[in-house]
C-alpha cells in the first residue's frame with residue numbers, strides 16, 4: 001500500500017497543491033470545478049508552467065552557449081491559441097508537415113520562425129515552405145537535395161538548409177522512439193557514404209545554402225552521454241567531410257531535442273543544466289580541436305517544454321475485479337486521447353481530484369473505454385477505493401497525447417483549457433457529432 005500524494009503532486013504543474021478540503025488545486029483553481037465546468041475527459045494546460053520552463057531552457061542553455069535558439073517541436077501539441085501563446089513567449093518552431101506549417105500560418109506566425117523537418121517531405125509541402133519563406137529546411141535524404149534545390153530554383157531563392165544525419169548513437173530509450181541509430185528511417189548515416197554523398201550534391205546545388213548539420217537521437221533521453229558522443233561524431237564529419245573535402249562552412253548546428261523529464265516519482269534525470277553543459281562543452285571542445293568558428297546552435301525540445309504543464313482529467317466508471325489477477329477501473333477516456341501506454345509502454349501516475357486524505361490501498365489498472373484489450377492508461381497503481389463518477393487527474397499529460405489522439409470508436413476529442421492568472425479559458429472545444437460527420441458525404 002502506498003500513499004505518495006506529495007511525490008505524485010510534484011509531477012503536476014507548478015504550484016499544484018491539495019487544499020484544506022483534500023481536493024486537488026492547480027493554477028489556483030479547483031480541478032473538480034474545472035472538469036464540472038468543461039466536461040470530462042478534460043485536458044488542462046498551465047501557462048505559468050510553460051512560461052517558467054521556457055525561461056529555464058533559455059537560462060540553462062544560453063548561459064552556457066549564448067547563441068542557442070529554442071525551437072518547439074510542434075508535433076507535441078499545436079493549435080492556434082497554443083501556438084500564439086508560445087510565439088508570444090519568444091519560442092520558434094520545428095514543423096514536419098503541411099498541417100503544422102498551415103497551423104502556424106493560421107496563427108499569424110510567419111514561417112520565417114520555423115525549421116522544416118521530416119523524412120518524406122512532399123513536393124507540395126516543400127513548395128508551401130519555400131513560397132512562405134520558411135527559415136530553414138532540414139534535408140533528410142538524398143532525393144530531397146535535388147527536390148529542394150529544383151523547387152528553390154523555381155521560386156528564385158537560395159534556400160537555407162541543414163542536413164539531418166544519423167550518428168549511430170544509442171540514446172537508451174524505447175526502440176520505437178529511437179531515431180539516431182544507423183537503422184532509422186530518418187537522416188543519413190555518417191558511418192557509410194550516404195551523408196557524404198548528400199554533402200557532395202549539396203555543395204554543387206546552386207539554390208541551396210548549406211549552414212550545418214542536425215541530428216535527433218530519440219525521445220525521451222534520460223542520459224547526457226549520448227549527446228556528447230553524437231556531437232563528437234558529428235563534428236568529425238563536419239571537419240573532414242563538410243569543411244575539408246567540400247569547402248562548406250558551418251554556421252549552425254543542432255543536436256535535436258529529446259530531453260527527458262521527471263515523469264515518475266524518484267526518477268533521477270539529468271537537469272536542463274546538465275544537458276546544456278554537456279552539449280555546450282562538446283560543441284566548444286570540438287570547435288577548438290578542429291579550429292572551427294562556434295556555430296549558432298538550435299535545440300528542439302518538445303516534451304520537456306510542455307509535458308508537465310498538462311493534466312488529463314477522467315471520470316471513473318465501471319470496476320471489474322478478477323480475483324487474484326487484477327481490478328480494472330475504467331475511465332471515460334483511454335487510447336483515443338492517449339495512446340502512449342499502448343504504443344510504447346509509457347508510464348503514468350494519477351491522483352483522485354477529491355478525497356486526497358483517503359488511504360491509497362486499492363491496487364487497480366486504470367483502463368480506457370475503447371474496444372481494445374491494450375487500451376489502458378496506468379498498469380497497477382494504488383488509489384483510494386474510487387466510486388463511479390469520481391474523477392482522477394493524470395499529470396505529465398501535455399506532450400504527445402492529444403497530438404496523437406484519434407476518433408477511435410468515434411470518440412469525441414476532449415476539450416482543452418488553459419489556466420493563466422487563476423482563470424481558465426478554452427483552447428479547444430470538446431468535439432461533438434457534427435465535427436465527426438463534418439466531412440462525410442451525405
Ligand SMILES: Cc1ncc(COP(=O)(O)O)c(C=O)c1O
Pocket residue numbers: 073076094117216218219220256257258259300301302303304
Ligand atoms: C527532429 C525532432 N526534433 C525534436 C523532437 C522533439 O522531441 P522531444 O519531444 O522528446 O523533445 C522530435 C520528436 O520526435 C523530433 O523528431
